[in-house]
Amino acid sequence: MGTPFDCSFCMKITSAAFHISVSALSGLPEESTPEIVFAGRSNVGKSTLLNSLTGLKALAKTSSTPGKTRLINYFLINQEFYFVDLPGYGYAAVGQEQKAAWGHLLSSYIEERQSISLVVLLFDSRHPAMESDRAMINFLEFHERPYGIVLTKFDKLTQKEMAKTRRIMESCAAKAKFIVNYSSFSGKGKSELLAHLDHYIR
Numbered sequence: 001m002g003t004p005f006d007c008s009f010c011m012k013i014t015s016a017a018f019h020i021s022v023s024a025l026s027g028l029p030e031e032s033t034p035e036i037v038f039a040g041r042s043n044v045g046k047s048t049l050l051n052s053l054t055g056l057k058a059l060a061k062t063s064s065t066p067g068k069t070r071l072i073n074y075f076l077i078n079q080e081f082y083f084v085d086l087p088g089y090g091y092a093a094v095g096q097e098q099k100a101a102w103g104h105l106l107s108s109y110i111e112e113r114q115s116i117s118l119v120v121l122l123f124d125s126r127h128p129a130m131e132s133d134r135a136m137i138n139f140l141e142f143h144e145r146p147y148g149i150v151l152t153k154f155d156k157l158t159q160k161e162m163a164k165t166r167r168i169m170e171s172c173a174a175k176a177k178f179i180v181n182y183s184s185f186s187g188k189g190k191s192e193l194l195a196h197l198d199h200y201i202r
């Protein structure tokens with residue numbers, strides 16, 4: 001008998017390719033294709049997670065230095081939907097003006113974009129639900145955007161920390177469609193996440 005996340009329920013990714021990078025809402029593609037958006041603080045592992053999900057190590061650019069992704073990057077998956085890699089929020093090492101401009105771009109994108117079918121919110125398992133993360137949850141709930149949570153870098157936690165992190169998340173993200181423990185390095189959580197994503201492109 002299969003487990004609940006047996007890959008017969010998973011989304012199968014057969015092709016993934018970079019599509020476009022945009023720096024302003026006016027440059028976004030037409031809204032005819034559904035998109036699953038990956039959001040989270042800088043350095044939480046968004047770009048690494050996209051590479052892990054697609055199995056293509058160099059699809060999205062990653063870095064150990066926060067602030068690597070500075071544009072809204074679209075990747076076309078299976079020729080039928082997009083994965084969207086966003087710049088991280090809460091990135092301190094840019095000027096106030098640049099920070100405000102990014103904040104405005106990200107919030108208007110999430111608020112206005114009709115073709116978003118799901119926002120996947122990534123949190124670092126070691127520091128779950130920091131103030132900026134709670135603000136993002138409130139923002140998504142206020143705008144009634146469906147969202148799921150991925151706790152990244154799970155490989156860095158002890159057993160005790162794992163349980164604590166889950167408890168914190170379950171208490172502060174009441175409307176999350178799912179909470180998945182993930183490690184892009186070990187592949188833990190990949191099948192489970194792909195099974196969840198499958199629901200949102202049908």
Ligand SMILES: Nc1nc2c(ncn2[C@@H]2O[C@H](COP(=O)(O)OP(=O)(O)OP(=O)(O)O)[C@@H](O)[C@H]2O)c(=O)[nH]1
Binds near residue numbers: 043049156
């Ligand atoms: N141990 C561990 N490290 C990870 C994991 N995922 C990502 N990292 C590391 O975290 C760092 C940041 O990864 P990125 O994927 O570039 O993070 P990002 O969220 O895209 O960052 P920005 O583009 O700056 O917003 C890199 O050094 C990755 O190797 C993971 O599952 N486990």
Ligand SMILES: [Mg+2]
Binds near residue numbers: 046047061062
């Ligand atoms: Mg990135």
